[in-house]
Amino acid sequence: MAENYFGQTDTGRVRSNNEDTFIARKIMRDKLVLASVIDGVGGYNGGEVAAQIAHDVFVERLSNPQTNIIESMIEAFKQASRNIADKKAEDKELESMACVATMAIADVENNRFYYAHVGDTRLYLLRDQSLVKISKDHSFVGFLEDSGRLTEDAAMNHPKRNEINKALGFSNMIETDDSFVETGESPFLPGDLLLLCSDGLTDLVDKEGILSILTLNVSLQEKARELITAANNNGGRDNVTVVLVQNDKQRNQPQAVAPVTNQVKRAEEDDEQKERSHHQHTDQPKTKPEPQMRKSGNSGLTVILGLLCLLFLGTTVWLFMKGQSVNKAALPVADSARLRNDNEVKLQDAIDAFKGDTLVLADTAFKQPVILSDTLHIDQDTLYIKAKGNFVLQRDTSYKGPAVVLGKDTKIIGLENIKFKDFDVAINLGNTDLTLCNVQFNNCKLPVQNNLMLGADKNITTRIPAVKPQADTAKPKTPAKPNGSR
Structure with a gap:
């Protein structure tokens, strides 16, 4: 049976050394898959050394994690950063070295993956022919692209595309800033595919090109080779590394049941009728004919009594209907449906029309607060909505419904x-992976209502994790920008 993961690295067409390395292996007695792409920073020798230090720490610390998976990943990143810093202190020739890294741990059995990330290596999720960028680039150009200020093409050709503001081994901010390592977890459904890659791929192959290769009906090995070949064909300016992990479990497909045609139904009914007729003629004993009832001489009295009954019944019905008409006339006429205000219509239209991954909403573009007299619907498969400024959704005093409803297919x-x-x-929401960042619920009785939908009349085996939201008590510290570029 083919493995559901594969990794490959290539020097590229320009550089003579490879500062990239990767991890693609099973851990926890083959229950989980550990995947990582590590890209060295800092020159001919330094980048390779830093990347290898991080590689060794990741393998050692995560082969059998003893605590929460994400906590273990964060600790591995911190340890790698400390070890790189120690090596730099020993050898002054390596004082500019560091590395960036993206890591994922896939739990195929429980349909879940976890990730940790620092720098501009990337993590993508392919689901249902749609490619979603999960990680955020920790660079100025990456921020401009993620926020919609730069197009993908402009970012790929920006002169500062290789300048990063986070890396392992640059500073000790990783020890004090809880937001330094970007982490998260998400569903990993049957058929899903994770791509971890260095910027040697994404600087030269756009998202559409990556998607076209990942959706090929070929093995993971062939997909990895095709991605590297595409980067090299576009110039191969940098080392190129890719790791692929797939949830190779079979999707549940509903069984089709052929409809019974009318002809078959009629034939079956005819057969049943013939069978009943046969039994009536052959199996049942003959009975004596029933004697006919004698005509009564009181037929006139019977007719009179019948007419009186009909008259009484008609009078009763007439009185009842008259009462109903009076009651209906007394009912107030319902008010016409409330119309949405222009502000909320504009917001709903912006959500419906958006086709990308990250929708940025500026408070200056909408009158604040946005008063909702009806529900905002989000029906996209994947969407990240990021507000700028003081963006408030407030309930209209006469509205009793939810502010936002996530569709069944999100x-x-x-x-x-x-x-x-x-x-x-x-x-x-229902069965949707929801991420909240710096979101406030003021005077909301129920901030999030999760309508978990499970299959009816089936044995369910799943894990419903406990939610432990963390309140943002202070703005995260901004780490010092490292010297040099990649």
Whole structure:
């Protein structure tokens, strides 16, 4: 049986050494898959050394994690950063070295993956022919691209595309800043594919090109080779590394049941009728004919009594209908349906029309607060909504419904920098992976209502993780920008 993971690295067409390395292996007695792409920073020798230090720490610390998976990943990143710093202190020739890294641990059995990330290596998720960028680039150009200020093409050709502001071994900010290592977890459904890669791929092959290769009906090995070949064919300016991990479990397919045609039904009914007729003629004993009832001489009295009954019944029905008409006339006429205000219509239209991954909403583009008299619907498969400024969604005093409803087909939704005010239910979702970042719920009775949908009349085996939201008590510290570029 072929493995459900594969990794490959290539020097490229320009450089003579390879500062990239990767991990693609099973851990925890083959229950999990550990995948990582590590890209060295700092010159001819330094980058390779830093990347190898991180590689060795990751393998050692995560082969059998003893605590929470994400906590173990963070600790591995911290240890790698410390070891790189120690090596730099020993050898002054390596004082500029560091590395960036993206890591994922896939739990195929439980349909879940976890990730940790620092720098501009990347993590993508392919699901249902749609490629979603999971990690955020820790660079100025990456920020501009993720926020929609730069197109992908402009970012790929930006002169500062290789300048990063986070790396392992640059500073000790990783020890004090909880947001230094980007982490998360998400569903990993049957058929899903994770791609971890260095910027040697994404600087030269756009998202559409990557998607076209990942959706080929070939093995993981061939997909990895095709990605590297595409980068080299576009110039191969940098080392190129890719790691692929797939949830290779079979998707549950509903069994089709052929409909019974009318002709078959009629034939079956005819057969049943013939069978009953046969039994009636052959099996049942003959009975004596029933004697006919004698005609009564009181037929006139019977007719009179029947007419009186009909008259009484008609009078009763007439009185009842008259009472109903009076009651209906007394009922108030319902008010016409409330119309949405222009502000919320504009917001709903912006959500519906957006086709990318990250929708940026500026408070200056909408009158604040946005008063909702009806539900905002989000139906995209994957969407990250990031608000700028003081963006408030507030309930209209006569509205009783939820602020936001996530559609039944949504899979991964993120909300950032949004305030919900005065709602009975702020967010209503079902079987959706929801990420909240710096979101406030002011006077909301139920901030998030999760309508978990499970199959009926089936044995369910799953894990429903406990949610432990962390309140943002202070703004995260901004790490010092490292010297040099990659």
